[in-house]
Amino acid sequence: MADVVVQNLGRRIGNLEILKDVSFTVAEGEFLTLLGPSGCGKSTTLNALAGLDRPSAGRIVVGGETFYDEARGIFVDARYRNLGLMFQSYALWPHMTVAQNLDFTLEIRKLRGAEARKRVMESLELVDMAQYAGRYPGELSGGQQQRVALARTLVYQPKLLLLDEPLSNLDAKLRDRARDWLRDLQRRTGVTTIYVTHDQTEALSLSDRIIVMNQGRIVQHGTPTTIYETPGSMFVADFVGASNAFEAEVVGFEEGTARLRLGEDTHILVRPEFTPELGERLTVTIRPERIEAVTGDSAAEPNDFSVLVDATSYQGARTVYGFALGGQRVRFEAAAGLDSDTTARIRLPVEAIRVYRADA
Numbered sequence: 001m002a003d004v005v006v007q008n009l010g011r012r013i014g015n016l017e018i019l020k021d022v023s024f025t026v027a028e029g030e031f032l033t034l035l036g037p038s039g040c041g042k043s044t045t046l047n048a049l050a051g052l053d054r055p056s057a058g059r060i061v062v063g064g065e066t067f068y069d070e071a072r073g074i075f076v077d078a079r080y081r082n083l084g085l086m087f088q089s090y091a092l093w094p095h096m097t098v099a100q101n102l103d104f105t106l107e108i109r110k111l112r113g114a115e116a117r118k119r120v121m122e123s124l125e126l127v128d129m130a131q132y133a134g135r136y137p138g139e140l141s142g143g144q145q146q147r148v149a150l151a152r153t154l155v156y157q158p159k160l161l162l163l164d165e166p167l168s169n170l171d172a173k174l175r176d177r178a179r180d181w182l183r184d185l186q187r188r189t190g191v192t193t194i195y196v197t198h199d200q201t202e203a204l205s206l207s208d209r210i211i212v213m214n215q216g217r218i219v220q221h222g223t224p225t226t227i228y229e230t231p232g233s234m235f236v237a238d239f240v241g242a243s244n245a246f247e248a249e250v251v252g253f254e255e256g257t258a259r260l261r262l263g264e265d266t267h268i269l270v271r272p273e274f275t276p277e278l279g280e281r282l283t284v285t286i287r288p289e290r291i292e293a294v295t296g297d298s299a300a301e302p303n304d305f306s307v308l309v310d311a312t313s314y315q316g317a318r319t320v321y322g323f324a325l326g327g328q329r330v331r332f333e334a335a336a337g338l339d340s341d342t343t344a345r346i347r348l349p350v351e352a353i354r355v356y357r358a359d360a
Protein backbone atom coordinates (compact mmCIF):
# COMPACT_ATOMS: atom_id res chain seq x y z
CA MET A 1 0.00 0.00 0.00
CA ALA A 2 1.27 3.42 -0.88
CA ASP A 3 2.01 5.49 2.17
CA VAL A 4 1.83 8.83 0.42
CA VAL A 5 -0.44 9.69 -2.49
CA VAL A 6 -0.12 13.03 -4.24
CA GLN A 7 -2.65 13.53 -7.02
CA ASN A 8 -2.78 16.28 -9.62
CA LEU A 9 -1.31 18.82 -7.25
CA GLY A 10 -1.44 22.39 -8.51
CA ARG A 11 -0.32 25.66 -6.98
CA ARG A 12 -1.17 29.01 -8.42
CA ILE A 13 -0.12 32.41 -7.08
CA GLY A 14 -1.85 35.19 -8.99
CA ASN A 15 -1.46 34.09 -12.57
CA LEU A 16 1.79 32.21 -11.89
CA GLU A 17 1.49 28.44 -12.10
CA ILE A 18 4.09 27.19 -9.63
CA LEU A 19 2.98 23.54 -9.65
CA LYS A 20 1.20 21.85 -12.52
CA ASP A 21 -0.41 18.46 -12.27
CA VAL A 22 2.14 16.90 -9.91
CA SER A 23 1.26 13.26 -9.13
CA PHE A 24 3.31 10.59 -7.39
CA THR A 25 3.11 7.94 -4.69
CA VAL A 26 5.61 6.86 -2.06
CA ALA A 27 5.55 3.36 -0.60
CA GLU A 28 5.96 2.72 3.09
CA GLY A 29 9.62 2.84 4.09
CA GLU A 30 10.69 4.25 0.73
CA PHE A 31 13.22 7.05 0.22
CA LEU A 32 11.98 9.36 -2.54
CA THR A 33 13.86 12.41 -3.77
CA LEU A 34 12.50 15.47 -5.54
CA LEU A 35 15.34 16.71 -7.73
CA GLY A 36 15.44 19.78 -9.94
CA PRO A 37 16.94 23.22 -10.53
CA SER A 38 16.31 26.21 -8.31
CA GLY A 39 12.74 27.47 -8.56
CA CYS A 40 11.26 24.29 -10.08
CA GLY A 41 8.77 23.80 -7.23
CA LYS A 42 10.45 21.25 -4.94
CA SER A 43 9.92 23.19 -1.70
CA THR A 44 6.39 24.14 -2.73
CA THR A 45 5.59 20.43 -3.12
CA LEU A 46 7.18 19.59 0.23
CA ASN A 47 5.40 22.47 1.98
CA ALA A 48 2.10 21.24 0.58
CA LEU A 49 2.81 17.82 2.11
CA ALA A 50 3.76 19.44 5.41
CA GLY A 51 0.66 21.62 5.45
CA LEU A 52 2.68 24.84 5.47
CA ASP A 53 1.30 25.96 2.14
CA ARG A 54 -2.17 25.42 0.74
CA PRO A 55 -2.13 24.21 -2.87
CA SER A 56 -4.84 25.27 -5.32
CA ALA A 57 -5.70 21.90 -6.86
CA GLY A 58 -5.38 18.18 -6.18
CA ARG A 59 -5.27 15.79 -3.29
CA ILE A 60 -2.77 14.57 -0.66
CA VAL A 61 -3.29 11.38 1.34
CA VAL A 62 -0.74 10.13 3.91
CA GLY A 63 -1.15 6.76 5.61
CA GLY A 64 -4.78 6.60 4.53
CA GLU A 65 -5.60 10.01 6.01
CA THR A 66 -6.65 12.79 3.65
CA PHE A 67 -4.60 15.87 4.44
CA TYR A 68 -5.78 17.90 1.51
CA ASP A 69 -8.52 17.57 -1.06
CA GLU A 70 -9.42 20.67 -3.01
CA ALA A 71 -12.62 19.18 -4.41
CA ARG A 72 -13.89 18.31 -0.93
CA GLY A 73 -12.54 21.46 0.74
CA ILE A 74 -10.23 19.52 3.09
CA PHE A 75 -7.01 21.06 4.39
CA VAL A 76 -5.49 19.66 7.60
CA ASP A 77 -3.34 22.18 9.46
CA ALA A 78 0.40 21.42 9.77
CA ARG A 79 0.07 20.98 13.56
CA TYR A 80 -2.19 17.96 13.15
CA ARG A 81 -0.18 16.10 10.52
CA ASN A 82 2.53 14.70 12.83
CA LEU A 83 5.21 14.85 10.16
CA GLY A 84 8.95 15.24 10.72
CA LEU A 85 10.17 18.36 8.99
CA MET A 86 13.70 19.54 8.57
CA PHE A 87 14.72 22.54 6.57
CA GLN A 88 17.95 23.96 5.33
CA SER A 89 17.91 26.40 8.25
CA TYR A 90 17.46 23.88 11.03
CA ALA A 91 18.05 26.34 13.90
CA LEU A 92 18.36 24.66 17.27
CA TRP A 93 17.30 26.66 20.32
CA PRO A 94 20.64 28.16 21.42
CA HIS A 95 19.76 28.60 25.09
CA MET A 96 18.82 24.93 25.52
CA THR A 97 21.14 21.95 25.73
CA VAL A 98 20.97 19.22 23.12
CA ALA A 99 18.73 17.08 25.36
CA GLN A 100 16.49 20.05 26.19
CA ASN A 101 16.07 20.82 22.49
CA LEU A 102 14.61 17.35 21.98
CA ASP A 103 12.70 17.32 25.22
CA PHE A 104 10.99 20.60 24.42
CA THR A 105 9.76 19.14 21.13
CA LEU A 106 8.07 16.37 23.11
CA GLU A 107 6.72 18.76 25.72
CA ILE A 108 4.92 20.69 22.97
CA ARG A 109 3.26 17.36 22.19
CA LYS A 110 2.47 16.86 25.88
CA LEU A 111 4.87 13.98 26.38
CA ARG A 112 6.79 14.30 29.66
CA GLY A 113 8.58 12.32 32.38
CA ALA A 114 10.40 8.99 32.08
CA GLU A 115 8.95 8.14 28.67
CA ALA A 116 10.15 11.48 27.29
CA ARG A 117 13.64 11.04 28.77
CA LYS A 118 13.88 7.54 27.25
CA ARG A 119 12.86 8.77 23.80
CA VAL A 120 15.30 11.69 23.93
CA MET A 121 18.23 9.39 24.69
CA GLU A 122 17.13 6.85 22.06
CA SER A 123 16.95 9.51 19.36
CA LEU A 124 20.33 10.93 20.32
CA GLU A 125 21.84 7.45 20.19
CA LEU A 126 20.33 6.97 16.74
CA VAL A 127 22.33 9.93 15.45
CA ASP A 128 25.37 9.07 17.57
CA MET A 129 25.09 12.21 19.68
CA ALA A 130 24.12 10.81 23.10
CA GLN A 131 27.45 11.82 24.60
CA TYR A 132 26.70 15.45 23.74
CA ALA A 133 23.31 15.57 25.48
CA GLY A 134 24.46 18.22 27.97
CA ARG A 135 26.14 20.55 25.47
CA TYR A 136 24.73 23.75 24.05
CA PRO A 137 24.36 24.08 20.24
CA GLY A 138 27.10 26.73 20.20
CA GLU A 139 29.52 24.09 21.48
CA LEU A 140 28.93 21.75 18.52
CA SER A 141 30.25 21.64 14.96
CA GLY A 142 27.90 22.26 12.03
CA GLY A 143 27.59 18.56 11.27
CA GLN A 144 26.85 17.72 14.89
CA GLN A 145 24.16 20.41 15.04
CA GLN A 146 22.66 18.93 11.91
CA ARG A 147 22.49 15.51 13.55
CA VAL A 148 20.83 16.97 16.62
CA ALA A 149 18.31 18.73 14.39
CA LEU A 150 17.51 15.41 12.76
CA ALA A 151 17.23 13.69 16.15
CA ARG A 152 14.82 16.43 17.19
CA THR A 153 12.75 15.59 14.12
CA LEU A 154 12.83 11.85 14.84
CA VAL A 155 12.12 12.06 18.57
CA TYR A 156 8.35 12.22 18.21
CA GLN A 157 8.38 9.30 15.75
CA PRO A 158 6.80 11.02 12.75
CA LYS A 159 5.08 8.82 10.19
CA LEU A 160 6.74 10.71 7.37
CA LEU A 161 10.07 12.51 7.22
CA LEU A 162 10.22 15.59 4.98
CA LEU A 163 13.72 16.91 4.41
CA ASP A 164 14.36 20.07 2.42
CA GLU A 165 18.05 20.32 1.45
CA PRO A 166 19.11 19.36 4.99
CA LEU A 167 22.79 18.97 4.09
CA SER A 168 23.24 22.10 2.02
CA ASN A 169 25.20 24.12 4.54
CA LEU A 170 27.82 21.51 5.30
CA ASP A 171 31.22 21.50 3.64
CA ALA A 172 31.83 18.90 0.92
CA LYS A 173 33.55 16.35 3.15
CA LEU A 174 31.02 16.55 5.97
CA ARG A 175 28.21 16.41 3.44
CA ASP A 176 29.55 13.10 2.06
CA ARG A 177 29.68 11.63 5.56
CA ALA A 178 26.26 13.00 6.52
CA ARG A 179 24.81 11.50 3.34
CA ASP A 180 26.02 7.98 4.14
CA TRP A 181 24.91 8.36 7.67
CA LEU A 182 21.45 9.65 6.71
CA ARG A 183 20.91 6.77 4.29
CA ASP A 184 21.89 4.30 6.98
CA LEU A 185 19.64 5.95 9.55
CA GLN A 186 16.68 5.87 7.16
CA ARG A 187 17.24 2.17 6.47
CA ARG A 188 17.44 1.36 10.18
CA THR A 189 14.35 3.33 11.19
CA GLY A 190 12.40 2.48 8.01
CA VAL A 191 10.68 5.86 8.12
CA THR A 192 9.14 6.89 4.79
CA THR A 193 11.20 9.83 3.58
CA ILE A 194 10.75 12.57 1.00
CA TYR A 195 13.95 14.42 0.35
CA VAL A 196 14.44 17.63 -1.61
CA THR A 197 17.70 18.54 -3.30
CA HIS A 198 19.16 20.14 -6.40
CA ASP A 199 22.31 18.04 -5.98
CA GLN A 200 22.29 15.08 -8.36
CA THR A 201 24.98 13.14 -6.46
CA GLU A 202 22.89 13.33 -3.31
CA ALA A 203 19.79 12.22 -5.20
CA LEU A 204 21.52 9.32 -6.95
CA SER A 205 23.21 7.96 -3.83
CA LEU A 206 20.36 8.33 -1.33
CA SER A 207 17.18 7.49 -3.15
CA ASP A 208 15.12 4.43 -3.90
CA ARG A 209 13.37 6.55 -6.51
CA ILE A 210 13.88 10.02 -7.95
CA ILE A 211 11.38 12.50 -9.32
CA VAL A 212 12.97 15.08 -11.60
CA MET A 213 11.09 18.36 -11.74
CA ASN A 214 11.35 21.35 -14.04
CA GLN A 215 9.18 24.47 -14.09
CA GLY A 216 6.58 23.09 -11.72
CA ARG A 217 6.15 19.77 -13.50
CA ILE A 218 7.47 16.24 -13.12
CA VAL A 219 9.65 15.52 -16.14
CA GLN A 220 10.91 12.06 -15.21
CA HIS A 221 10.35 9.52 -12.53
CA GLY A 222 12.41 6.39 -11.87
CA THR A 223 15.19 4.63 -9.99
CA PRO A 224 18.59 6.36 -9.82
CA THR A 225 19.93 3.94 -12.46
CA THR A 226 17.07 4.63 -14.87
CA ILE A 227 17.37 8.38 -14.42
CA TYR A 228 21.11 8.34 -14.94
CA GLU A 229 21.43 5.72 -17.66
CA THR A 230 18.34 6.52 -19.71
CA PRO A 231 17.38 10.15 -19.22
CA GLY A 232 14.10 10.73 -21.03
CA SER A 233 14.96 14.18 -22.28
CA MET A 234 17.84 16.54 -22.95
CA PHE A 235 16.89 18.42 -19.83
CA VAL A 236 17.33 15.36 -17.59
CA ALA A 237 20.49 14.24 -19.39
CA ASP A 238 21.97 17.64 -18.80
CA PHE A 239 20.73 18.18 -15.25
CA VAL A 240 21.54 14.74 -13.88
CA GLY A 241 25.24 14.28 -14.49
CA ALA A 242 27.38 16.05 -17.01
CA SER A 243 26.75 15.20 -20.63
CA ASN A 244 28.36 16.21 -23.86
CA ALA A 245 25.66 17.46 -26.18
CA PHE A 246 25.91 18.36 -29.83
CA GLU A 247 23.65 19.05 -32.74
CA ALA A 248 23.86 16.78 -35.75
CA GLU A 249 21.98 16.19 -38.99
CA VAL A 250 20.63 12.85 -40.22
CA VAL A 251 22.34 12.03 -43.51
CA GLY A 252 21.65 8.32 -43.94
CA PHE A 253 20.49 5.01 -42.51
CA GLU A 254 22.11 1.60 -42.30
CA GLU A 255 20.89 -1.53 -40.49
CA GLY A 256 19.10 -0.02 -37.53
CA THR A 257 21.52 2.85 -37.15
CA ALA A 258 21.36 6.39 -38.40
CA ARG A 259 24.34 8.22 -39.78
CA LEU A 260 24.63 11.78 -38.52
CA ARG A 261 26.80 14.58 -39.75
CA LEU A 262 28.39 16.39 -36.83
CA GLY A 263 30.06 19.11 -38.84
CA GLU A 264 32.78 19.46 -41.43
CA ASP A 265 33.28 15.87 -42.59
CA THR A 266 32.75 14.08 -39.30
CA HIS A 267 30.01 11.47 -39.16
CA ILE A 268 28.82 9.34 -36.25
CA LEU A 269 26.52 6.34 -36.06
CA VAL A 270 23.68 6.35 -33.54
CA ARG A 271 20.79 4.04 -32.69
CA PRO A 272 17.80 6.25 -31.84
CA GLU A 273 14.75 4.87 -30.03
CA PHE A 274 12.55 6.60 -32.60
CA THR A 275 12.61 6.85 -36.39
CA PRO A 276 14.21 10.10 -37.45
CA GLU A 277 13.80 11.64 -40.87
CA LEU A 278 16.48 12.27 -43.41
CA GLY A 279 17.74 15.83 -42.92
CA GLU A 280 16.31 16.07 -39.40
CA ARG A 281 18.48 17.84 -36.81
CA LEU A 282 18.99 15.82 -33.64
CA THR A 283 20.71 16.40 -30.32
CA VAL A 284 23.29 13.78 -29.48
CA THR A 285 24.50 13.22 -25.92
CA ILE A 286 27.18 11.08 -24.37
CA ARG A 287 28.50 11.03 -20.80
CA PRO A 288 32.18 11.97 -20.43
CA GLU A 289 32.91 8.70 -18.61
CA ARG A 290 31.47 6.61 -21.46
CA ILE A 291 33.96 7.89 -24.02
CA GLU A 292 36.91 5.54 -24.39
CA ALA A 293 40.53 6.15 -25.21
CA VAL A 294 41.49 3.23 -27.45
CA THR A 295 44.95 1.89 -26.80
CA GLY A 296 47.08 -0.69 -28.59
CA ASP A 297 46.02 -1.89 -32.00
CA SER A 298 42.46 -3.11 -31.38
CA ALA A 299 40.29 -3.28 -34.48
CA ALA A 300 38.57 -0.11 -35.61
CA GLU A 301 34.91 0.25 -34.66
CA PRO A 302 32.23 2.72 -35.69
CA ASN A 303 32.74 6.10 -34.05
CA ASP A 304 36.48 5.75 -33.62
CA PHE A 305 38.17 9.07 -34.20
CA SER A 306 41.69 10.28 -34.23
CA VAL A 307 41.63 13.56 -32.29
CA LEU A 308 44.00 16.08 -30.81
CA VAL A 309 43.58 16.05 -27.02
CA ASP A 310 44.18 19.70 -26.28
CA ALA A 311 42.89 20.16 -22.73
CA THR A 312 43.49 18.27 -19.52
CA SER A 313 42.19 18.90 -16.05
CA TYR A 314 43.58 16.76 -13.25
CA GLN A 315 40.90 15.92 -10.66
CA GLY A 316 42.60 13.38 -8.44
CA ALA A 317 41.15 9.94 -9.09
CA ARG A 318 40.46 10.84 -12.72
CA THR A 319 41.44 13.35 -15.33
CA VAL A 320 39.08 15.25 -17.61
CA TYR A 321 40.27 15.73 -21.18
CA GLY A 322 38.93 17.86 -23.99
CA PHE A 323 39.10 17.73 -27.75
CA ALA A 324 37.26 19.05 -30.78
CA LEU A 325 35.15 16.78 -32.95
CA GLY A 326 33.46 18.10 -36.07
CA GLY A 327 33.88 21.62 -34.73
CA GLN A 328 32.21 20.81 -31.37
CA ARG A 329 33.89 20.55 -27.97
CA VAL A 330 33.83 17.14 -26.27
CA ARG A 331 34.98 16.21 -22.78
CA PHE A 332 35.87 12.77 -21.53
CA GLU A 333 37.21 11.23 -18.36
CA ALA A 334 39.84 8.60 -17.86
CA ALA A 335 41.76 7.20 -14.93
CA ALA A 336 45.04 6.73 -16.78
CA GLY A 337 47.15 9.63 -17.94
CA LEU A 338 47.12 10.82 -21.54
CA ASP A 339 49.57 13.48 -22.56
CA SER A 340 48.20 16.85 -23.45
CA ASP A 341 48.52 18.04 -27.03
CA THR A 342 48.88 14.53 -28.43
CA THR A 343 46.82 12.73 -30.99
CA ALA A 344 44.75 9.91 -29.50
CA ARG A 345 42.27 7.35 -30.75
CA ILE A 346 38.92 8.01 -29.13
CA ARG A 347 35.80 5.87 -29.30
CA LEU A 348 32.19 6.97 -28.79
CA PRO A 349 30.49 3.56 -28.34
CA VAL A 350 27.18 3.46 -30.22
CA GLU A 351 25.37 2.04 -27.17
CA ALA A 352 26.58 4.94 -24.98
CA ILE A 353 25.08 7.60 -27.23
CA ARG A 354 21.59 8.92 -26.64
CA VAL A 355 19.69 10.89 -29.24
CA TYR A 356 16.91 13.42 -28.76
CA ARG A 357 14.70 15.27 -31.20
CA ALA A 358 15.58 18.95 -31.25
CA ASP A 359 12.12 19.92 -29.95
CA ALA A 360 12.09 17.39 -27.06
Ligand SMILES: Nc1ncnc2c1ncn2[C@@H]1O[C@H](COP(=O)(O)OP(=O)(O)OP(=O)(O)O)[C@@H](O)[C@H]1O
Nearest residue numbers: 013016018036037038039040041042043044045198
Ligand atom coordinates in the same frame (compact mmCIF):
# COMPACT_ATOMS: atom_id res chain seq x y z
N1 LIG B 1 4.80 33.37 -2.33
C1 LIG B 1 5.24 33.31 -3.58
N2 LIG B 1 4.87 34.25 -4.50
C2 LIG B 1 5.28 34.17 -5.78
N3 LIG B 1 6.07 33.22 -6.26
C3 LIG B 1 6.49 32.27 -5.40
C4 LIG B 1 6.09 32.25 -4.03
N4 LIG B 1 6.65 31.18 -3.44
C5 LIG B 1 7.37 30.56 -4.40
N5 LIG B 1 7.27 31.21 -5.56
C6 LIG B 1 7.89 30.82 -6.85
O1 LIG B 1 7.57 29.47 -7.10
C7 LIG B 1 8.62 28.80 -7.75
C8 LIG B 1 8.95 27.52 -7.02
O2 LIG B 1 9.51 27.81 -5.75
P1 LIG B 1 10.13 26.69 -4.82
O3 LIG B 1 10.55 27.33 -3.56
O4 LIG B 1 9.17 25.56 -4.72
O5 LIG B 1 11.40 26.24 -5.65
P2 LIG B 1 12.53 25.16 -5.29
O6 LIG B 1 12.46 24.13 -6.35
O7 LIG B 1 12.40 24.74 -3.89
O8 LIG B 1 13.85 26.00 -5.52
P3 LIG B 1 15.23 26.06 -4.64
O9 LIG B 1 16.07 24.90 -5.13
O10 LIG B 1 15.82 27.36 -5.08
O11 LIG B 1 14.89 26.01 -3.21
C9 LIG B 1 9.77 29.80 -7.80
O12 LIG B 1 9.84 30.32 -9.09
C10 LIG B 1 9.40 30.85 -6.79
O13 LIG B 1 9.90 32.09 -7.16
Ligand SMILES: [Mg+2]
Nearest residue numbers: 042043044164
Ligand atom coordinates in the same frame (compact mmCIF):
# COMPACT_ATOMS: atom_id res chain seq x y z
MG1 LIG C 1 13.57 25.05 -2.15
